[in-house]
Amino acid sequence: MICQKKIKAKRKKRRLKICLVCSVGGHFKQLLKLSSAWKNCDYFYMLFYKPVIDSFLKKEKVFLVASPERNPVLFILNIYQSLVVFLKTWPDVIISTGAGVAIAICYIAKLFQKRVIYIEDWCVVEKPSITGRVVYPIADLFIIQRKHLKKYYPKAAFGGELF
Secondary structure, eight states: OOOOOOOOOOOOOOOOEEEEEEOTTHHHHHHHHTGGGGTTSEEEEEEOOOGGGHHHHHHSOEEEOOOOTTOHHHHHHHHHHHHHHHHHHOOSEEEEEEOGGGHHHHHHHHHTTOEEEEEOOTTOOSSOOHHHHHHGGGOSEEEESSGGGGGTOTTOEEOOOOO
């Protein structure tokens, strides 16, 4: 009788690669409050430039893209830059606290069957944000910080306030 050995190829465990994308300011501050969640992952930030992040740029991996600011030309530029960053980095997950800078990368990620996690900004009090409304249909996990927003986002998870 011939005995066959099963050879198991050792797979090199690859760490989860996360793209953290948001506007600079309050959205950025909220995202940083969650930083312990990805400390054991490979991660990078996708932001637009403002002088306030100069020191941050020196210590973290950051890709700078255009901020669309409701401008069609800047939005097209943001789509192109987001696609370049995505193809260069190939993240597994996109995590965003908003705003407009996140729309293109979230949709690009979904086109490539990657996960999208969106956290609606704490400052959204009365009604949903534009970015929230645009990203909600494609988000794998959509988190709200205000319970009354559940009427706009029925599938959202309530995460409590980050501030």
